[in-house]
Amino acid sequence: MAFVDGLRCRECGREYAADPIYTCEWCFGPLEVAYDYEAITKATSREKIAAGPASLWRYADLLPVERNAAVDLGTGFTPLVRADRLAAELGLGEVWVKNDTRNPTNSFKDRVVTIAMSKALEFGFKVLACASTGNLANSVAAHAAHAGLRSYVFVPSNLEQGKIVTTAVYGGNLVAIEGNYDDVNRLCAELAGMYPWAFVNVNMRPYYAEGSKTLAFETAEQLGWQAPDHVVVPAASGSLLTKVLKGFHELHQVGLLDGDADVRVSGAQALGCSPIATAYLDESDTIRPVKPDTIAKSLAIGNPADGYFALEAVRTTGGGFAAVSDGEIVEGMRLLARTEGIFAETAGGVTIATLQRLAAEGVVRADERVVVYITGHGLKTLDAVVSVAGPTATIKPTLDAFHEAFDIEEQ
Numbered sequence: 001m002a003f004v005d006g007l008r009c010r011e012c013g014r015e016y017a018a019d020p021i022y023t024c025e026w027c028f029g030p031l032e033v034a035y036d037y038e039a040i041t042k043a044t045s046r047e048k049i050a051a052g053p054a055s056l057w058r059y060a061d062l063l064p065v066e067r068n069a070a071v072d073l074g075t076g077f078t079p080l081v082r083a084d085r086l087a088a089e090l091g092l093g094e095v096w097v098k099n100d101t102r103n104p105t106n107s108f109k110d111r112v113v114t115i116a117m118s119k120a121l122e123f124g125f126k127v128l129a130c131a132s133t134g135n136l137a138n139s140v141a142a143h144a145a146h147a148g149l150r151s152y153v154f155v156p157s158n159l160e161q162g163k164i165v166t167t168a169v170y171g172g173n174l175v176a177i178e179g180n181y182d183d184v185n186r187l188c189a190e191l192a193g194m195y196p197w198a199f200v201n202v203n204m205r206p207y208y209a210e211g212s213k214t215l216a217f218e219t220a221e222q223l224g225w226q227a228p229d230h231v232v233v234p235a236a237s238g239s240l241l242t243k244v245l246k247g248f249h250e251l252h253q254v255g256l257l258d259g260d261a262d263v264r265v266s267g268a269q270a271l272g273c274s275p276i277a278t279a280y281l282d283e284s285d286t287i288r289p290v291k292p293d294t295i296a297k298s299l300a301i302g303n304p305a306d307g308y309f310a311l312e313a314v315r316t317t318g319g320g321f322a323a324v325s326d327g328e329i330v331e332g333m334r335l336l337a338r339t340e341g342i343f344a345e346t347a348g349g350v351t352i353a354t355l356q357r358l359a360a361e362g363v364v365r366a367d368e369r370v371v372v373y374i375t376g377h378g379l380k381t382l383d384a385v386v387s388v389a390g391p392t393a394t395i396k397p398t399l400d401a402f403h404e405a406f407d408i409e410e411q
Contacts, residue, residue, distance in 0.1 A: 106377035107135035112211035120198035134163030141170035216247025229368035238310030266319035268354035270294035274323035320363035343378035
């Protein structure tokens with residue numbers, strides 16, 4: 001069973017039943033799941049987790065879903081890769097890459113969707129929906145197809161073609177909106193009030209967001225039940241960053257972590273959509289909405305719902321923030337690919353470019369164990385690198401042509 005006490009407002013602390021609601025009726029603050037941690041401590045153990053499935057459902061005791069309701073495509077327990085060549089290039093010591101390109105639809109969004117959709121089935125919903133910048137659309141469409149449910153996914157009309165195709169192929173309803181993500185999100189909030197649908201990132205948002213914690217759970221388990229010193233997390237709405245930190249704290253609270261959970265958290269944003277990073281760098285408490293203009297469309301949320309919580313998480317843990325240009329994003333994608341053989345989408349380029357920037361500034365230190373989160377596969381955003389990634393040479397099929405093109409020294 002799920003060890004859920006109910007929902008609690010993150011602003012005023014008022015408590016609610018575990019229903020498909022997402023906003024406090026008193027202060028309009030966001031709701032999140034509240035757990036019975038004492039019961040979880042008694043019920044779970046490292047041995048129980050190790051005996052569980054090789055997916056995020058091994059952590060079922062720490063998730064808000066009854067296990068037998070799970071919509072499971074095998075999400076989670078993705079590789080944590082030691083990145084020594086990347087570390088050496090950046091002048092760092094111990095760097096690890098959490099490679100979430102290996103999820104069923106090739107992004108971390110499978111984590112949040114499997115939780116949200118499983119909970120939606122518990123509530124009896126028959127239609128799944130979302131507002132998306134692409135990766136979430138892929139995942140909702142795939143999970144709905146697997147569960148035999150209807151789906152409506154809403155995306156900006158200028159989304160990368162790769163993400164359009166990899167959503168439409170699952171056969172659900174794909175609705176392209178003439179506007180940016182914030183326009184899409186506003187429409188979905190209105191629709192959520194009209195139709196009895198499970199919008200995974202609207203009325204199901206408290207449960208949906210909990211899936212992101214599993215990145216922290218897996219990181220700690222794969223590091224021998226230890227927390228890293230520093231993590232670098234891409235920030236769109238800000239939810240992923242805050243939930244990764246929550247995940248480490250929960251493991252410590254229920255006694256699964258060796259040592260403390262004093263993890264420094266740094267955030268990564270694209271310069272063309274950097275409202276949280278701008279507030280951090282300006283030492284301001286005001287997050288001003290922006291109109292996105294960046295190749296990193298999966299991070300292009302100009303009015304981040306969890307921005308203030310992400311800002312607080314970075315400040316209180318002693319991390320940093322960076323806003324990197326489109327040119328730096330492309331170079332970040334290429335740097336990770338050529339040093340570690342991992343092809344990340346533009347959001348991953350943002351994360352690697354931020355790691356590079358923060359390492360140069362001394363925010364990320366050489367004496368730290370650092371984990372960077374790569375949240376989507378580069379095949380989704382080929383347009384970003386098509387002009388800089390091509391054949392080394394085009395030659396005729398002869399030895400002379402090969403030797404003319406390449407000066408091969410004897411080994």
